[in-house]
Amino acid sequence: MSQDKATRETIAKQISIEFGVAYSTAYKKIDKILEIWSKEMTYSDLSINNIGSFKIKNKNERLGRNPKTKQEYLIKPRKVISFKKSNKLVL
Numbered sequence: 001m002s003q004d005k006a007t008r009e010t011i012a013k014q015i016s017i018e019f020g021v022a023y024s025t026a027y028k029k030i031d032k033i034l035e036i037w038s039k040e041m042t043y044s045d046l047s048i049n050n051i052g053s054f055k056i057k058n059k060n061e062r063l064g065r066n067p068k069t070k071q072e073y074l075i076k077p078r079k080v081i082s083f084k085k086s087n088k089l090v091l
Contacts, residue, residue: 041081052085
């Protein structure tokens with residue numbers, strides 16, 4: 001893939017070409033994989049061999065500032081997904 005972003009559509013297109021399956025089938029399979037991964041992440045961390053691990057981290061409430069106007073505001077606590085790549089993953 002020679003794009004900046006990998007989307008479901010581009011991945012499905014590449015899989016359909018490489019494996020000779022219908023685009024709609026490849027898209028549905030990718031969708032199902034992502035659905036399973038997201039469900040799994042609600043209960044625990046997700047680790048995929050040779051790719052890396054995904055963890056949910058809690059961010060605390062903090063004070064933020066608009067750099068242009070210098071106006072301060074409160075940033076609410078939230079959950080974020082953190083990714084740590086595997087040493088075997090070559091970029």
